[in-house]
Amino acid sequence: MEPTVDAEETLPADPLAARLARDLDGAFEAVVAAHADLVYGLALRSTRDPAAAEDLAQDAFVRAYRALAGYPPRRIRDLHLRAWLSRVTINLARNRARDRLARPVSAQLDEGHLALADTAARPEDAVLRREAAAAWQARLAALPRHYALAVELRHVQGLSYAEMAEALGRPVNTVKVHVHRGVALLRAAYEKEIPS
Amino acid sequence: MSPLPSPDLLRTVAPPDLAPTVLFRVGLADEYLTVDSPVGPVFVARNGRGVSATGPAFRAGAAEAFEAAFVTRFGRPLRPATRVERGEAEALAAALREGRGRGVRFDLRATTPFGRAVLDMARQIPRGEIRPYGWVAREIGHPAAVRAVGSALGHNPVPLLIPCHRVVRSDGRIGDYAWGSDVKRAALASEGVLPDEVELESRAGLHYLGSDTTHIVCWPTCHHARRIQPRHRVPFTTLDDAAAAGYRPCRDCRP
Numbered sequence: 382m383e384p385t386v387d388a389e390e391t392l393p394a395d396p397l398a399a400r401l402a403r404d405l406d407g408a409f410e411a412v413v414a415a416h417a418d419l420v421y422g423l424a425l426r427s428t429r430d431p432a433a434a435e436d437l438a439q440d441a442f443v444r445a446y447r448a449l450a451g452y453p454p455r456r457i458r459d460l461h462l463r464a465w466l467s468r469v470t471i472n473l474a475r476n477r478a479r480d481r482l483a484r485p486v487s488a489q490l491d492e493g494h495l496a497l498a499d500t501a502a503r504p505e506d507a508v509l510r511r512e513a514a515a516a517w518q519a520r521l522a523a524l525p526r527h528y529a530l531a532v533e534l535r536h537v538q539g540l541s542y543a544e545m546a547e548a549l550g551r552p553v554n555t556v557k558v559h560v561h562r563g564v565a566l567l568r569a570a571y572e573k574e575i576p577s
Numbered sequence: 578m579s580p581l582p583s584p585d586l587l588r589t590v591a592p593p594d595l596a597p598t599v600l601f602r603v604g605l606a607d608e609y610l611t612v613d614s615p616v617g618p619v620f621v622a623r624n625g626r627g628v629s630a631t632g633p634a635f636r637a638g639a640a641e642a643f644e645a646a647f648v649t650r651f652g653r654p655l656r657p658a659t660r661v662e663r664g665e666a667e668a669l670a671a672a673l674r675e676g677r678g679r680g681v682r683f684d685l686r687a688t689t690p691f692g693r694a695v696l697d698m699a700r701q702i703p704r705g706e707i708r709p710y711g712w713v714a715r716e717i718g719h720p721a722a723v724r725a726v727g728s729a730l731g732h733n734p735v736p737l738l739i740p741c742h743r744v745v746r747s748d749g750r751i752g753d754y755a756w757g758s759d760v761k762r763a764a765l766a767s768e769g770v771l772p773d774e775v776e777l778e779s780r781a782g783l784h785y786l787g788s789d790t791t792h793i794v795c796w797p798t799c800h801h802a803r804r805i806q807p808r809h810r811v812p813f814t815t816l817d818d819a820a821a822a823g824y825r826p827c828r829d830c831r832p
Contacts, residue, residue, distance in 0.1 A: 406605055413596045419590035435592050442599040443625075512584045521587060537587045 392461045392543055402458035405449055411443055419463060419538050420470050427474030427531040429522050437477065441470040446520060463540060467548035471530060486525045520570045528563035597659075601625055604684060607647070608658040612666050614673040614737055615767035616760055621669050621738075622647060622655055625828040627682030631735045637750075651687060656712045669738075676704055676740040676768075683735060691719075695729035705768040706798040706830070707775065709747040716831070718724075723747065731755055736765065749779020770798055785832055786811040787824045794819040799830035 397415060400408040411430055420441050424434035445466055521529050527549075534540045534548060535556075545556040602608035602625035609622040609630075617635035620643045621628060629651065632643040640657075647655040677700050678776045685693055694717045700717075701733065702708055714726045730741040736755055742764040746752040751772045754761035762772040786802040787794040788809050794816070795802035813819040816832060826832050 408605070409605060410596070413599050417591035417595050418589070421595060422589050425589055429593075435595060438591065438595055439598055439602065442595075443602050446599075446603040510586065517586045518589070533587070537584050539584070570633060 391546070392464065392541070393456075395460065395462050397461045398462050399458050401449065401460075401462075401529060402454040405446075405457070405548075409446055409449075412445075412466075416462060420466055422533050422537060423467055423470045423530065424474060426521070426533045427471065437474055438470070441466070441473050444473060445469050457464070461544060461547065462542040463538070464547040467534060467538075467540070469552065470529050471548060472550075516574075517567075522566055523570065524563055524566055527559055527567060531556055531559035532563040532567065536564070584733055594659075599743040604686070605653060607651075607653055607655045608660075609647075609655060610661055610664070610666060610669075612669045612673060614670065616737070616763045619673060619737060624684060626686070628735055628738060628831065629684040631738055633760065655788075674704075675739050676737060676743070676764075677701075678735075678738050681738060685734065688732070688734065689729075691722075691725065692729040692732060693719075695726050696739045696741070697734055699730065699733070699741050699744055701702040702737055702740060703800065704740075705770055706796065706800065707743050707765065707770055708796060709749075709829075710744055710752075711747045712729060712796075712831075727752075734823055740764075745775070750776055766784050771799075782814040783812040785819055787811040787813060787819055787822075792824050793827050794824040794832060795827040796830045796832050797828055799832075801829060 391496075397408065397412060401412060417438070421434060421438040424437040424441065425431065428434045428437055448469070521532060524532070530549070531545070534545050540548065542553045542557055542560075545560075546553045551558055551559075597606060601608060601792050604624040604626040607622045607624045607629055609620045611634050612621050613619075614781050617633070618638070620632040620634045622630040622632075622643075629704075630643075630647055632646070633639060633644070636642075644655050647653075672678060685696070688696065695705075695713055698713045698716050709724045710723050710730070711720070713730075714720050714723045717726075719725070724815065725742075730744055731753065733739055733741040733755065740783065742754060742761045751758060751762055751765070765772055765775075774797075783797060786797045786799075786804040786805065787812050788802075790809050793801070794813060811822070813822075813824070816826065819826075
């Protein structure tokens with residue numbers, strides 16, 4: 382299901398950010414719980430490797446905590462945590478990738494390595510869903526990174542285009558184009574595998 | 578047009594250990610391990626910032642008591658260690674033997690600046706030596722704050738690693754200890770400071786020890802004082818007595 386498009390320029394206030402501004406140490410656990418899947422998902426799109434993604438997600442949260450510890454409360458209150466945490470994660474991944482020599486990473490995004498969201502009611506449905514999910518994971522992993530990240534942010538994590546623009550540090554129009562191209566590439570990959 | 582997958586098919590779930598590891602690394606959750614010490618096994622709690630607490634592990638029900646006291650005191654969860662770095666237990670055991678926290682990072686967030694100054698001074702006391710509370714107070718520039726020093730040492734969150742057991746009452750008695758005065762006496766005895774002897778000598782008026790060859794006066798447990806030949810030992814009750822006899826204070830133990 383396609384999330385509704387947020388056409389507004391400004392993002393709504395984040396109640397968790399308000400809690401965080403009042404009590405960083407008291408509310409940070411809730412922030413990690415609320416956004417662990419988002420940060421890990423982006424780390425996975427960036428690294429394409431579950432172990433590296435876990436390390437990257439950890440480091441992103443630690444970096445976020447240290448940054449927050451240095452922010453005045455008003456700045457924390459005004460944060461849009463989803464967008465901000467996405468940006469921290471994506472920037473960290475980009476810096477790591479730049480630091481490292483481009484190492485070829487084999488696509489190992491199969492169900493043995495990944496904890497996929499499992500929402501099926503019947504066991505036989507669960508098997509089918511897992512297979513389908515693994516296939517889509519592989520297709521997503523095969524996309525160029527900026528398209529994979531755009532699809533992850535928009536289609537999986539449900540960020541608005543305004544949030545995505547903040548997360549990626551790009552204009553709204555650019556992120557829209559990346560989402561559309563990413564989705565088109567995913568469709569093309571699916572059709573190539575399954576002749577109609 | 579072929580179908581797009583539903584978001585659920587693309588969604589991944591963060592590994593279960595991600596959140597606990599992050600909270601440990603930023604210092605919002607602690608884990609503890611058991612390490613050998615001169616007074617028996619000791620619990621050492623730490624997080625990504627450093628060692629946050631030690632506790633006696635040699636009593637019945639010690640783990641439950643340590644966990645409960647930790648949560649009450651610091652308001653953070655504490656659980657047995659899930660990850661122990663290579664050589665970590667050995668390094669902590671060595672630090673517990675030496676008792677000066679060398680090479681150990683501490684997390685003393687809950688300790689006041691005054692408390693930290695007191696603990697930093699306690700760390701200066703070498704293994705096998707003792708100093709009175711009043712000495713710590715004077716050394717940190719608060720000579721009148723003797724009781725506050727005693728209180729700060731009593732609130733030392735990391736006994737044995739920071740050697741508050743090496744600070745004793747100014748009247749020469751060994752005094753109280755967070756883990757019980759028997760443990761304080763055992764810790765000192767393990768370093769070669771015999772508590773009964775210290776208390777006896779003090780009661781007999783031996784508070785300082787000088788050498789009649791160097792005319793330097795020390796705390797009796799100072800490593801310089803212990804090298805004085807028996808026939809050259811000159812006991813003093815007060816520093817004024819020593820000064821009147823022409824003795825100057827040792828520059829190392831600074832009586």
